Amino acid sequence: MSKTILVTGGAGYIGSHMVRMLDQRGFDVVVYDNLERGNRDAVTAGVLIEGDLHDTDRLNSVFESHDIEAVMHFAALAYVGESVHEPALYYRNNVTGTQCLLDTMRAHQVNKLVFSSTCATYGVPENLPITEATPQNPINPYGQSKLMVEQILKDYSVAYGFRSVALRYFNAAGCAEDGSLGERHDPETHLLPLILFEALRVQSGGNPTDTALKVFGNDFDTRDGTCVRDYIHVNDLCSAHIAAFERMLKTPDLGAEQFNLGVNRGYTVLEIIDACREVTGVDFSYNSVARRAGDPPELVADASRAMSELQWSPVHADVKESIQHAWNWFSAHPPAN
Template sequence: MSDSILVVGGAGYIGAHMVKRLRRAGFPVAVADDLSSGHREAVLGAPLHVGDIGDATFVDRLLADVRPAAVMHFASCIQVGESVVDPAKYYRNNVAATQVLLDGMRAHGVSRFLFSSTAAIFGDPRYVPIDEAHPKAPINPYGRSKWFVEQMLEDYDRAYGLRSVCLRYFNAAGADPEGELGECHEPETHLVPLVLQVASGRRPHITVYGEDYATPDGTCIRDYIHVDDLAEAHLLALRQLLEGGASARFNLGNGSGYSVREVIEAVRRVTGHPVPVVVGARREGDPPVLVADARAARLALGWQPRHADLDTIVAHAWAWERRRAAALP
């Protein structure tokens, strides 16, 4: 066993930020990614193993080569709508492939695992802010796939001693403060980069899906957390596992929410550009308010978000969007 950290999905949005943070903290890092949605250049020179974690032969070679002290798993399909029309893809990639990875870890004696989970495991909130005790009732295959893995991890801990930390994100946003990394999803489905693409001229307008919710301005409220703060929470959780800590589950958010309209106004304020808005119908399954209670992570990990201000999140994402827009033909 080495002291390397294996980051699965490390060429994607959050995984790449994690790779950069780990290397800055002095950890040797190896990345595994099939590059179906990740980007080779995003690993910033870290060793990259290209392959599918659902392939047991690839996983066996990977773990034998890296011999990691811990595995961090970010390699999931994440589009809620797609999961409804193609659930097989989500159960195959998010659940079955994760089990192949876990069984490979068992075979190679790797017993520490950090899992990128989601607020979607909670389904329609019964109360907000949402704490870890909130009932788990996912309403789409994406959320169910993540909840299945969380339950699998509980069973693997009891049966095999494989310790894990599941970190449940609310709305990841922002970009690397140094401008090297940011969101590159195709198609893009997240609000902040979509609005910024309007500001940069890459989109004609932003669609607001419903303005008759029971919120102050009628639009949905979400808890936006900076991707750099997510990486910091993972790093703190990793250190606890390496020091012998027990398995744990944490919600990650800032504990306050911003409406769709407030995000659009923040983009106008930060960029100085107009953002045309088109109002559309509500989307099925969009709760009015999703806000995290992240006190458990703050207390157990000593985690403190450093970029909680919406304008800061938007400013970092705007620097990345300008870089991307400038590179287009």
């Protein structure tokens, strides 16, 4: 008998890839998304229910109508810069919205949650690469909101026997390999899509000197002065969620756990730009501008614990694969502007 997984935020970038993978692996899927930042046509399988996390009546009806085994929770706001300027949005959605979800789960005796957390909980890390034991000192409200949820999950585990696995993502990248499912944000603020947008503009005849591509900060204490990040393919993130769910099934005595998800290698912004030039075959330009508020200089994972305890490993560890798959998608679905 197939198990039903509720995927909150399943119309978003990572959530939609998760829905597809669950379906491919034989799970029944219910998607719950308010579609404010998701896309209805990105949901390629399962049942889509439009609703907000704060609408507990609607949430209750989902659990009453479907035999939910576990929840994979992606329904979060995730723009660092926006969180600095509008923290109220982030605490309301990411923290209180999640608590509405957790309490609805408890009311229906569903006690397994795989939580989409983030490396932003570490802030500027005291050591590199970052292990799960690295102190968590977020420097922006986005990271703080995710850390608050991690603490709630620990407290719910102790008090209520609630089971959870928090997966601390490093930089999600890539799209479906065949270009059939991809990344759509409005506005788009992530580095890799913005680089590829610039490559598309130049490829279609745009003047390279008219670039809108910005590199935020060239004076960090890194090998070329730009930020260093660990990029993990979206499908590798998704496979880790399934591994986390399977771990909860196999280890019923464990409570709240946390794992880093990355490929244990960091790339500077300029290295990513060079890799995009190589993959696309397009020579494009960029402008160096001041640092953004809330950007740590370097975030690189030590994901060895996830690899060992979840019995998981990234299939697309070379960032050029992520770039190629994203290029396949954006070439077929260029931005409107």
